[in-house]
Amino acid sequence: MGKPTGFMEISRQDRRYKLVADRLQHYQEFVVPLTEEEVSRQGARCMDCGIPYCHQGCPVNNIIPDWNDLVYQGNWREAIEVLHSTNNFPEFTGRICPAPCEAACTLNLTDEPVTIKTIECSIIDKAWEMGWVKPLIPQHRTGKKVAVVGSGPAGLACAQQLARVGHSVVVYEKADRIGGLLRYGIPDFKMEKHLIDRRIAQMQAEGVVFRPNSHIGRDVPVQKLLDNYDAVILAGGAEKPRDLNVPGRELNGVHFAMEFLPQQNRRVAGDTLSDDTSIWATGKHVIVIGGGDTGSDCIGTSARHGAASITQLEILPKPPEKEKKEVTWPNWPNKLRTSSSHEEGCERF
Ligand SMILES: Cc1cc2nc3c(=O)[nH]c(=O)nc-3n(C[C@H](O)[C@H](O)[C@H](O)COP(=O)(O)OP(=O)(O)OC[C@H]3O[C@@H](n4cnc5c(N)ncnc54)[C@H](O)[C@@H]3O)c2cc1C
Numbered sequence: 327m328g329k330p331t332g333f334m335e336i337s338r339q340d341r342r343y344k345l346v347a348d349r350l351q352h353y354q355e356f357v358v359p360l361t362e363e364e365v366s367r368q369g370a371r372c373m374d375c376g377i378p379y380c381h382q383g384c385p386v387n388n389i390i391p392d393w394n395d396l397v398y399q400g401n402w403r404e405a406i407e408v409l410h411s412t413n414n415f416p417e418f419t420g421r422i423c424p425a426p427c428e429a430a431c432t433l434n435l436t437d438e439p440v441t442i443k444t445i446e447c448s449i450i451d452k453a454w455e456m457g458w459v460k461p462l463i464p465q466h467r468t469g470k471k472v473a474v475v476g477s478g479p480a481g482l483a484c485a486q487q488l489a490r491v492g493h494s495v496v497v498y499e500k501a502d503r504i505g506g507l508l509r510y511g512i513p514d515f516k517m518e519k520h521l522i523d524r525r526i527a528q529m530q531a532e533g534v535v536f537r538p539n540s541h542i543g544r545d546v547p548v549q550k551l552l553d554n555y556d557a558v559i560l561a562g563g564a565e566k567p568r569d570l571n572v573p574g575r576e577l578n579g580v581h582f583a584m585e586f587l588p589q590q591n592r593r594v595a596g597d598t599l600s601d602d603t604s605i606w607a608t609g610k611h612v613i614v615i616g617g618g619d620t621g622s623d624c625i626g627t628s629a630r631h632g633a634a635s636i637t638q639l640e641i642l643p644k645p646p647e648k649e650k651k652e653v654t655w656p657n658w659p660n661k662l663r664t665s666s667s668h669e670e671g672c673e674r675f
């Protein structure tokens with residue numbers, strides 16, 4: 327524990343967003359990072375709890391107290407070693423993870439959790455900037471061949487781990503670009519796609535081969551994988567949208583989120599879409615059905631298109647503004663969450 331009294335002396339400080347009027351003009355990220363000194367001070371707030379609930383809250387078991395302390399000590403180089411030991415892509419999670427670690431942090435009992443996600447993002451952004459993130463080429467080859475089907479975060483993490491222990495890995499992806507929902511679900515304004523390209527280059531240097539435009543079971547027979555590989559990993563994600571079987575579902579202008587969002591990511595990537603299939607919210611009164619993150623992404627995208635109005639509908643009763651800590655902590659609480667897209671202008675019911 328770097329500074330035993332840090333949590334009493336230093337207030338929580340987090341990244342802020344650029345102004346709405348500014349960020350609606352483009353599809354780039356709009357988070358303003360903290361300075362290195364500010365992040366270091368935030369690291370000093372960590373109490374290195376005997377039972378680090380943050381660690382338990384993290385789905386990839388990030389060793390959070392250790393890198394909080396390392397950042398406080400100014401030892402960023404070791405911080406990225408520790409962070410990478412549990413997390414292949416902290417630049418993704420540091421931007422788009424909902425941060426259950428912060429909900430679980432002991433300091434969340436008083437609504438001032440350690441800014442874990444911001445610290446994580448700062449560590450990896452600095453590591454890339456300093457050139458510390460290098461391909462890890464395996465010392466020995468096992469001679470084993472593995473096919474990974476699907477290039478979302480699950481497939482990419484599998485492929486990287488397997489390549490680093492010396493297996494020959496080929497990633498098959500049916501889409502034209504690698505990245506799964508990172509590429510074609512999550513909007514650029516939440517995570518810019520050059521971050522994926524940078525990792526792909528690192529993985530290629532580590533020996534991973536990427537085969538986009540390869541639909542297993544359609545372009546490439548399953549039997550071919552079974553014949554040519556020692557193991558096959560299925561990381562195809564969950565693509566089936568939940569339909570709403572109500573009168574009017576068949577009308578024009580009713581779309582699944584995952585018909586709408588990927589189009590905008592393609593436009594940002596420079597693709598030209600045909601007018602017949604393009605979905606635009608420009609000048610329209612948009613209703614988003616579903617109150618979760620995907621709904622939020624539709625709101626942010628519609629706002630950038632220049633929608634006339636945006637309304638979000640949620641079937642569940644409105645959750646409380648503030649959770650009852652004694653009942654929910656250290657678990658993820660059900661409470662009303664206001665995303666950056668909500669702030670950009672929408673009515674919620
Ligand atoms: C709009 C949206 C926003 C989201 N925002 C967030 C967020 O902010 N934070 C967060 O933590 N999570 C978010 N998520 C969830 C997150 O994106 C997923 O949990 C994650 O991408 C799942 O990773 P995956 O690798 O399992 O699958 P996917 O990312 O879905 O990747 C699976 C890949 O497999 C490919 N594939 C499928 N079948 C085949 C086949 N037969 N042959 C070849 N390739 C195949 C698909 O084309 C796809 O590229 C969001 C999801 C959506 C839809």
Ligand code: SF4
Pocket residue numbers: 371372373374375378379380381390391394430431432433440442
């Ligand atoms: S729960 Fe919070 S204060 Fe405790 S070790 Fe984790 S980050 Fe630090």
